[in-house]
Amino acid sequence: MSWIPHVTVATIVQDDQQRFLFVEEQSLSASHLVINQPAGHVEAHETLIEAAVRETLEETGWTVDVTHLLGIYTYTPPADPDCTYYRFCFLAKPLSHDAARPLDTGIEQALWMTLEALEETARARSPLVIRCVQDALQGKRYPLDIIFEQPLFNSSPDLLNA
Template identity: 60%
Template sequence: MTAWTAHVTVATVVEKDGKYLFVEEQTEGVMHTVFNQPAGHVEAGETLIQAAVRETMEETGHQVEVTDLLGIYTYTPPMFPDRTYYRFCFLAKSTQYFANATLDTGIVGAVWMSLDELLETARARSPLVIKAIQDAQSGQKFPLSLVYEHQNSPLISNLDA
């Protein structure tokens, strides 16, 4: 039996003119491409917000400014019951687009779609993709101050013990 693993991930919901920024991507265990928000794992040494900005750029070519926390979501995929994803989802706005950006491996491209268009594809990567858009459309948002991310400082690192 495989040990259970927690995965800390981030995602951004970026809206423009009633459409949302999605990533069309290949994913493990699925034959066709799926649609997801720009999302990925938090890397060592970065904050949740830094990870969200980085992942959005790497997967879409859009530089974003994170404006609000949309929500914290959990998901255990049926095909991988030994994994649980803890997803910190942020609202963000695109501040610049780099059309010639090299996108991460496995990313087909970035697309703008409405929620209805996403639902018509029946290719959302997980239920969290749909839920995040529904939450954004309902006006759900929380201030970024809700997320406290301690940055180690040489002056106070000895207090962490």
Template identity: 55%
Template structure:
């Protein structure tokens, strides 16, 4: 059997108790997710996180830490994803920037507002990453080697 995990990045961005999420269309429904996406060839994990955040939200951010490395197997297709999740702070927003085609918009939510909508999560990693952030779990960016 040919098994290969998909490497993805995600970014938890917090500003004054609210977190930045994307509304995206996946598997026939609108879901909430952190800005996230696949690592591209010849790209570092940090570069991928910054790029995906900008492309999906119009926000430039500063990465502040490594939040965690998560394994998730999607029940819908059996694909295993390795998610490298960063924490970040917002720097500058370009509201005129065109977002990725599968993104319908962005929203800022508190942890409780997110938790109240489990049917909208892209996966359980959406809340788990926020909870890990709120628990103070952070590694130095020096742990991420290019």
């Protein structure tokens, strides 16, 4: 088998009570439910920020405003050394919630938890889940303009030949 890179996004959403938005989801590699940030793969023709907003809405019913890049993280699961996840993790503010919106397949529920409550469950999907919350609590953040994504369709010949 050859090495497979996966580009993913995750969103850290914090409320005014020091709780974070998580999802309880089915894991293909575990026989129990795990806890993760709203997260998923970037789809074709989608920017990283668009993917983060979409995944958060699809998995939690929350519409968010992405405010900062928290960091870029990599993870290679011990059970699959030929697969590496590149996680672009964003900070976002909650804007509105649609409680009637059906959640993505595999998502059991969205829930708000503190870091301590998450750690007590011992069900974080990967070490990145806890690390990203720790980084957010430490105040790590980068402006969104640190990311440049070349538009898919651009009529400028100068940019096409760059």
